[in-house]
Amino acid sequence: MTSTLTPGFDTAALLSRSGARVSPxxxxxxxxxxxxxxxxxxxxxxxxxxxxPVEHLERAFAATLRDPATSAAALQYSTAPGIEALRDWVAAHEGTSVDRVLVTNGALHGLSLTFAALLDPGDVVAVESPTFPLTLRLLGHYGAQPVPVPVSREGLDLDSFEQRLRAGLRPKLLYLIPDFQNPTGTTLSPADRDRAVALGERYGFVVVSDNPYRDLRFAGEMVPDLNLDSDATVRVNTFSKTLGPGLRLGWLAAPPWLLPALTRLRANTDQHSALLTQTAVARLLHTPDVFxxxxxxxxxxxxxxxxxxxxxxxxxxxxxxxxxxxxxxxxxxxxxxxxxxxxxxxxxxxxxxxxxxxxxxxxxxxxxxxxxxxxxxxxxxxxxxxxxxxxxxxxxxxxxx
Structure with a gap:
């Protein structure tokens, strides 16, 4: 089918600044x-x-739709934070309280909500260099200005970052992939995780841990994630790398001061993640030893x-x-x-x-x-x-x- 523009129809004037913006x-x-x-x-x-886990998910979805207690209910509307059974599991997995958990449509959605809640056009965001290109594109969507912090096999160069902070750099947030960083594969040391959060508390920025590969360690020792007791820490994660990206299911764990803004933004866009998917995945996760x-x-x-x-x-x-x-x-x-x-x-x-x-x-x-x-x-x-x-x-x- 061939499409032609109506003569005199000014499409450039109709696009919003956000819709017209193409991030370089x-x-x-x-x-x-x-x-x-x-x-x-x-x-x-x-x-x-x-x-x-195709067979486990097949059983979980089938059981959800067969169970009179969940069948029709799982096809109804839900609430923005996500269902309690799923948030309970996430809270235990993250070592935090359920009131700090918001269910999302994957990690990129969690990042988008976080950036929408925190960033205005022109805000500075410190990012690892190199880093995940789609996060750079998302930051461009919000008009943020990325500032690189070098990553090497020795870790994140927090010394140079702190020097820039002392000299007056004021980022709104620091974006990190702490475990098996994309693309370098490096893992941030416990000391550097604590130091990054301490710098956030001292200089007034949020540290975002985007950690989708954390559960996929097959050598070495597990490292604790960024400290969620801090008001400066947000964790973003997803089931995409473990249960499957087609589920479009992830989560945020955030401090109490930020949750209302995240929840409001979530409710104003897509209301909630698919309730059937949430219910079936929660059933799988609460089945002993499956995950x-x-x-x-x-x-x-x-x-x-x-x-x-x-x-x-x-x-x-x-x-x-x-x-x-x-x-x-x-x-x-x-x-x-x-x-x-x-x-x-x-x-x-x-x-x-x-x-x-x-x-x-x-x-x-x-x-x-x-x-x-x-x-x-x-x-x-x-x-x-x-x-x-x-x-x-x-x-x-x-x-x-």
Whole structure:
């Protein structure tokens, strides 16, 4: 169907400033072209099909719709914070009280509500550098100005950040991915988590912990999340990486002063998350040992795939790239050791061979300037044999450049 504009109809004047705004930051770069349909794509943060609890969810939804106490009720309207059974589980999982929990449609929705409650156009937001591109796009939507705080294998550079605070920098919030940071895979130390919150309390900004990979640790020791006893801490999380992104279900854990604004904004937009989904997922979560079994199995699967990837990289690209072995999460962050290698050209060649990966430059909050020697490999939804094939193709692409 062909659409034509009515003569004299000024569409530019009709769009709001928000609707017309296109953020220059965010996104993963141009879409791949001329790539085989069956290419191995080491790209997004997609959970493995094998790790998703399909049968458990099938039983939970069926039981919800068969149970006279929940069947029709689960198809009705609900309240903005979410149902008590789900919020009870989240509160226990987060180690906080239920009155600090708000159910959301995933983590990005939780971030959007938080940004809407806190940010005005022009507000400064400190972000890890590199960081998740879609958060940069969301900050652009709210007109915020990102300020980078460098991340390295040694952790977040809080020394330089504190120096800037002392010099007068006043961010509205600090955005962090504390566990298996996207894209670097680093985990923020307990001392740095406490220090970040202390800086927020001292200089009057909120510290947002976006932690979707936290339950997927398959090596090393679990680290406590940011302290929710502080009025400066907000935690955002999701079931997307454990139960499945198609559920569109996550949560916020926030201080009492912020909950009314978050709840009001939630009620004014979509009212509440799907009640049937909330009820069925709560039933699954309250079934003994089910969630623990799901994440335990996922950790084992991702450990196997991370090992397949790192072994293949060492076998085929040991002189060309360097990286740290992942201890959890679903990504590996690698660096090309030859400063003259053009990773964009390597990627194009790899695409022509049937493999794709994410260039590091697109994780730069300053606009695809830095990290030109870095790339991110996602391994969660790729079988070990395909990971080995993909690395062979990437090695061939490196060799040709």
């Amino acid at each position: 930051a965010g996104g993963f770069g141009p879409a791949a072209t001329d790539i085989p349909a069956d290419a191995i794509r080491l790209l997004g943060g997609v959970p493995a099909n094998e790790a998703l 623990d079994t799901v994440v335990t199995d996922a950790r084992a699967l991702y450990r196997e795939r991370a090992t397949a990837l790192t072994d293949a990289l060492r076998a085929e690209l040991s002189d060309a790239v360097e990286f740290d072995d992942p201890e959890g999460g679903i990504f590996l962050w690698a660096r090309a050791t030859d400063p003259d290698v053009d990773l964009a050209a390597v990627r194009l060649r790899a695409q022509s061979l049937g493999t794709d990966f994410a260039l590091g430059r697109y994780f730069d909050p300053e606009g695809a300037i830095h990290y030109t020697d870095r790339f991110r490999l996602g391994f969660s939804n790729i079988a070990p044999e395909d990971l080995r094939t993909a690395v062979s193709r990437i090695a061939a692409a490196f060799a040709s450049h």
